[in-house]
Amino acid sequence: MSCYEIKGGRPLFGALAIHGAKNSVLPILAACLLAPGQSVLHNCPDLSDVSATLDILRLLGCQAEREGDTVTIDTSTLDRWNVPERLMREMRSSVIFLGALLARLGTAELSYPGGCELGSRPIDLHLSALRSLGAEILEDQGALCCRSCRQGLRGREICLSIPSVGATENIMLAACGCPGVTTIVGAAQEPEILDLQGFLQAIGVRVSGAGTASISIEGGLPLHPAEYRVMGDRIAAATYLCGAAAATGEVEVSGIAPDTLAAVLSCLEEAGCEIHTGPDRIALTSGGPLHSIRPVRTAPYPGFPTDAQAILMAALAGGEGSTLFVENIFDSRYRHVDELRRMGADIQLAGRAAMVSGVRRLHGAAVRSTDLRGGAALVIAALGAEGTTRVSELRHIRRGYQALDKNLRLLGAEIRELP
Numbered sequence: 001m002s003c004y005e006i007k008g009g010r011p012l013f014g015a016l017a018i019h020g021a022k023n024s025v026l027p028i029l030a031a032c033l034l035a036p037g038q039s040v041l042h043n044c045p046d047l048s049d050v051s052a053t054l055d056i057l058r059l060l061g062c063q064a065e066r067e068g069d070t071v072t073i074d075t076s077t078l079d080r081w082n083v084p085e086r087l088m089r090e091m092r093s094s095v096i097f098l099g100a101l102l103a104r105l106g107t108a109e110l111s112y113p114g115g116c117e118l119g120s121r122p123i124d125l126h127l128s129a130l131r132s133l134g135a136e137i138l139e140d141q142g143a144l145c146c147r148s149c150r151q152g153l154r155g156r157e158i159c160l161s162i163p164s165v166g167a168t169e170n171i172m173l174a175a176c177g178c179p180g181v182t183t184i185v186g187a188a189q190e191p192e193i194l195d196l197q198g199f200l201q202a203i204g205v206r207v208s209g210a211g212t213a214s215i216s217i218e219g220g221l222p223l224h225p226a227e228y229r230v231m232g233d234r235i236a237a238a239t240y241l242c243g244a245a246a247a248t249g250e251v252e253v254s255g256i257a258p259d260t261l262a263a264v265l266s267c268l269e270e271a272g273c274e275i276h277t278g279p280d281r282i283a284l285t286s287g288g289p290l291h292s293i294r295p296v297r298t299a300p301y302p303g304f305p306t307d308a309q310a311i312l313m314a315a316l317a318g319g320e321g322s323t324l325f326v327e328n329i330f331d332s333r334y335r336h337v338d339e340l341r342r343m344g345a346d347i348q349l350a351g352r353a354a355m356v357s358g359v360r361r362l363h364g365a366a367v368r369s370t371d372l373r374g375g376a377a378l379v380i381a382a383l384g385a386e387g388t389t390r391v392s393e394l395r396h397i398r399r400g401y402q403a404l405d406k407n408l409r410l411l412g413a414e415i416r417e418l419p
């Protein structure tokens with residue numbers, strides 16, 4: 001079983017260009033289905049989640065080719081509407097194909113995505129919204145069969161009780177195939193939704209409001225393929241910055257809008273790091289042990305991102321003083337805590353809260369990635385720890401990081417992959 005071997009305590013220095021955003025590219029790849037023909041996506045990261053999405057597109061009859069970070073999708077040969085269970089299991093976010101297939105073909109069949117490492121992850125908001133747009137959805141022994149009703153799909157107002165990222169994206173995609181105007185009230189405001197809106201506009205959709213709580217989509221218009229550049233991955237950028245914060249040093253990440261990481265940057269500054277930003281870059285300098293900071297409460301954007309909770313926690317666990325974390329988005333997002341404890345971390349859990357008491361220096365251990373960001377957190381902890389750490393279950397990390405080990409080596413870390 002392959003693992004990363006990391007010898008901690010080396011400061012990080014240098015600059016990195018951040019790859020395209022996983023959470024943008026997945027819905028954008030599904031959105032390619034809306035416009036028959038050949039769309040071209042630049043800055044498309046080479047991640048296992050992206051490969052799984054390309055496999056789904058191929059199984060649906062599309063052509064998908066990668067050359068470097070450019071992916072070309074030809075959806076003119078789309079001739080299937082069912083996503084096999086195997087691929088649904090591999091990647092929960094493939095539920096996004098429901099909205100896209102419904103809009104293009106008026107029908108979609110896929111299996112229920114079920115729970116995942118972060119706990120139960122219902123899709124009730126996705127399904128009830130699609131039903132209000134005119135979809136008939138049968139749920140039968142884990143299968144979801146979705147068809148437009150006899151009268152056809154129709155745009156309308158949809159109010160979301162939780163600003164779900166996936167539900168907002170699924171509704172945006174389905175609404176493209178619904179004549180009339182769909183308004184999403186209580187929409188998620190994450191930057192990746194704005195990126196999806198950018199691609200939809202490029203293929204001819206009249207959509208506005210992304211980045212606010214109210215998004216409006218005019219559906220039923222003829223659409224055309226387009227060329228588009230995916231935004232940079234703000235969570236990958238946060239990961240390298242937290243790595244430098246933990247290991248000390250001076251690191252600059254580029255290809256990323258600093259505003260999209262404001263909540264994380266203010267925590268790192270409060271912990272004692274120096275931060276400088278330019279229009280598309282962030283530089284961080286860290287000189288010594290990180291200090292404790294005010295409570296970190298995860299929240300929908302522009303609040304502190306749940307995807308950065310584990311990585312900031314890993315950096316602070318090797319600092320000094322106590323910091324309270326409160327996880328408000330997912331019910332099971334502390335699975336990395338037991339692994340951090342193996343490295344000497346002092347973290348007390350009580351429901352949604354985690355009290356991290358910095359121990360000044362973690363130590364190396366054999367640890368296991370429990371999920372994507374939990375795995376990245378272990379790498380960060382290892383960079384600042386004394387001694388050697390082995391992080392296994394790299395498949396989780398590969399879902400969201402392109403060449404994490406190579407990039408860290410460029411910054412001066414001692415990390416290698418063992419077979």
Ligand code: UD1
Nearest residue numbers: 023093121122123124125126162164165166167307329330
């Ligand atoms: C997306 C991101 C993920 C990030 C999360 C929150 C992608 C591919 N993934 O996941 O990295 O951690 O946003 O920023 O973009 N919920 C319901 N019913 C639903 C849908 C969601 O109760 O139908 C709940 C979830 O259980 C969770 C909360 O809403 O508690 C937020 O989930 P959501 O925003 O939908 O996350 P994802 O889109 O799955």
